[in-house]
Amino acid sequence: MLKEERHAYILHQVNLHNKVLSSHLSEQIQVSEDTIRRDLAELAQDGKIIKVHGGALSNSFHLGITSQDVYAVEDKKTIALKAVQLIQDGMFVLTTGGTTIAELARILPKDLQATFITVSLPAAFEYANHPNIEVIVIGDKLSKGSKITVGGEAISKIKMIKADLCFLGNNAIDVEDGLTDNDWDVVQVKRAMISTSKKVIVLSISEKIDASEQLKICDVNEIDILITELPPNSKKLQPYKKKGIQIL
Amino acid sequence: MLKEERHAYILHQVNLHNKVLSSHLSEQIQVSEDTIRRDLAELAQDGKIIKVHGGALSNSFHLGITSQDVYAVEDKKTIALKAVQLIQDGMFVLTTGGTTIAELARILPKDLQATFITVSLPAAFEYANHPNIEVIVIGDKLSKGSKITVGGEAISKIKMIKADLCFLGNNAIDVEDGLTDNDWDVVQVKRAMISTSKKVIVLSISEKIDASEQLKICDVNEIDILITELPPNSKKLQPYKKKGIQIL
DNA sequence: TTGTTTTCTGCGTTTATTTGCCGAAATTCA
DNA sequence: TGAATTTCGGCAAATAAACGCAGAAAACAA
Numbered sequence: 001m002l003k004e005e006r007h008a009y010i011l012h013q014v015n016l017h018n019k020v021l022s023s024h025l026s027e028q029i030q031v032s033e034d035t036i037r038r039d040l041a042e043l044a045q046d047g048k049i050i051k052v053h054g055g056a057l058s059n060s061f062h063l064g065i066t067s068q069d070v071y072a073v074e075d076k077k078t079i080a081l082k083a084v085q086l087i088q089d090g091m092f093v094l095t096t097g098g099t100t101i102a103e104l105a106r107i108l109p110k111d112l113q114a115t116f117i118t119v120s121l122p123a124a125f126e127y128a129n130h131p132n133i134e135v136i137v138i139g140d141k142l143s144k145g146s147k148i149t150v151g152g153e154a155i156s157k158i159k160m161i162k163a164d165l166c167f168l169g170n171n172a173i174d175v176e177d178g179l180t181d182n183d184w185d186v187v188q189v190k191r192a193m194i195s196t197s198k199k200v201i202v203l204s205i206s207e208k209i210d211a212s213e214q215l216k217i218c219d220v221n222e223i224d225i226l227i228t229e230l231p232p233n234s235k236k237l238q239p240y241k242k243k244g245i246q247i248l
Numbered sequence: 249m250l251k252e253e254r255h256a257y258i259l260h261q262v263n264l265h266n267k268v269l270s271s272h273l274s275e276q277i278q279v280s281e282d283t284i285r286r287d288l289a290e291l292a293q294d295g296k297i298i299k300v301h302g303g304a305l306s307n308s309f310h311l312g313i314t315s316q317d318v319y320a321v322e323d324k325k326t327i328a329l330k331a332v333q334l335i336q337d338g339m340f341v342l343t344t345g346g347t348t349i350a351e352l353a354r355i356l357p358k359d360l361q362a363t364f365i366t367v368s369l370p371a372a373f374e375y376a377n378h379p380n381i382e383v384i385v386i387g388d389k390l391s392k393g394s395k396i397t398v399g400g401e402a403i404s405k406i407k408m409i410k411a412d413l414c415f416l417g418n419n420a421i422d423v424e425d426g427l428t429d430n431d432w433d434v435v436q437v438k439r440a441m442i443s444t445s446k447k448v449i450v451l452s453i454s455e456k457i458d459a460s461e462q463l464k465i466c467d468v469n470e471i472d473i474l475i476t477e478l479p480p481n482s483k484k485l486q487p488y489k490k491k492g493i494q495i496l
Numbered sequence: 497t498t499g500t501t502t503t504c505t506g507c508g509t510t511t512a513t514t515t516g517c518c519g520a521a522a523t524t525c526a
Numbered sequence: 527t528g529a530a531t532t533t534c535g536g537c538a539a540a541t542a543a544a545c546g547c548a549g550a551a552a553a554c555a556a
Contacts, residue, residue: 003504019250022542032506037543052252053513054542061256072263099266121369121385128392137369137397139387139405144376145267145305149385157387170266182265207264251514270532280516285533301523302532379524 001029006039014049014058021055073103075205075229080104082227082248083167083203089113091164094193096186097123097148098170100203108133117161119148119189143185150185158192166197171204172211175239178220180213187215194218201225209236220245249277254287262297262306269303321351323453323477328352330475330496331415331451337361339412342441344434345371345396346418348451356381365409367396367437391433398433406440414445419452420459423487426468428461435463442466449473457484468493 013020026033044051050059080103095101097120105126115134116127127135140154172180181187194200206228225246232247261268274281292299298307328351343349345368353374364375365384375383388402420428429435442448454476473494480495489495
């Protein structure tokens with residue numbers, strides 16, 4: 001096989017699979033690994049691929065671009081914009097923490113008059129910027145990683161509240177496994193919130209759809225509304241719609 | 249799987265969940281924990297993530313509670329240095345908010361093991377940076393200006409605690425008028441704290457010595473220790489020493 | 497076609513990288 | 527405090543890359 005042919009073939013493989021192994025290519029094309037390496041080096045020289053130890057990657061493999069901002073901010077803004085429409089004057093709203101919730105807190109209308117109850121200190125800070133919003137902080141032991149309060153005291157306080165809405169952020173959700181998380185304390189808090197709210201709304205970027213963590217929070221049928229950055233008729237969301245969840 | 253693939257995967261997981269465990273990743277990618285640790289070290293080297301014991305954290309979630317231009321920082325640092333000596337391992341410490349308290353929180357020894365109970369959200373954030381300190385947040389309605397929780401619920405929670413020390417910041421103090429403040433809710437909280445603590449310590453920059461506000465918190469004889477940036481034998485402080493207050 | 501030049505390819509050797517494992521030290525947690 | 531977990535450093539095996547070289551293949555000119 002000619003060099004140009006090999007190059008075309010390799011380029012095709014890289015773009016198809018996002019990665020190639022020198023050893024693998026060598027076997028496919030029946031040339032020595034040295035030759036493959038030289039090919040890859042040339043293609044990398046031209047910027048067609050990214051050469052790495054053991055093979056090469058497609059240059060659409062974005063790793064160099066350090067997203068110093070919060071991951072997927074735009075998606076989270078989209079979600080927050082949908083979520084904010086559910087909140088009406090006079091409502092009692094329970095929220096967890098997480099960056100999606102923080103985004104929601106940031107875009108709340110200035111004239112909205114509602115009461116927000118939260119275990120998340122960062123979220124409380126955001127809410128406090130809104131003059132017409134009453135903020136209730138649930139107290140207890142502070143979980144240092146997530147900066148939310150956790151424990152029996154917090155749980156029992158949450159259960160004493162009858163909230164209109166409950167916004168849950170930062171989840172993994174799956175049709176079979178339901179809503180899951182990876183922090184024991186957070187799971188307890190979320191459970192309590194779900195049990196005491198009229199409407200449970202899950203905010204989730206599409207990447208966390210069809211994903212599972214170790215600890216179960218609840219089944220999908222306990223969720224009333226699911227909000228993602230995708231359009232509601234997106235294929236990925238249909239299984240949830242079939243389960244009776246409203247998709248926004 | 250190629251090293252770069254792993255890096256991309258790890259970075260993705262970190263940004264998605266804000267934290268990852270080495271053990272968990274090792275299982276997911278099917279490589280040894282050593283390899284994961286080396287990956288995390290490399291990514292941390294590039295500033296992509298923050299390496300911690302047992303895994304890594306996203307670096308995107310930086311706390312916006314940076315010490316903005318605080319008035320008289322140096323004086324407050326001096327005060328904090330004196331105050332920190334009073335805290336011993338195992339103590340229960342009640343604190344209000346304010347920048348002096350924040351300064352105290354910042355300089356706490358890393359190996360100090362104590363429980364800090366606070367109504368101040370900014371203070372709670374600072375305490376949370378110390379691995380050996382247990383932080384209890386007193387919940388209730390959030391006072392937006394001072395970012396502390398206030399109300400009957402908070403008061404009754406405070407009264408249920410028997411604290412060893414109580415640090416009060418941000419005051420006006422006068423031999424005749426006693427300790428005074430200008431926010432009704434804050435006054436209530438401080439009263440509750442004083443009533444339930446073995447030792448009451450007032451942190452005050454010298455400007456607030458011999459000054460009065462509208463609302464009285466307590467008489468000077470209820471204060472055990474007064475800490476200012478001035479030397480203890482300073483003339484301005486002698487009237488308080490005569491009243492039986494220990495000066496530091 | 498034929499001979500010459502240039503490029504390409506595979507091989508052996510050497511060097512570098514990656515990875516897993518082990519034991520000691522450090523850290524965390526109850 | 528002591529037990530369990532995590533980290534660190536060194537080591538060894540496996541794999542990949544680099545390098546020089548010789549022969550094969552292709553390109554070119556006459």
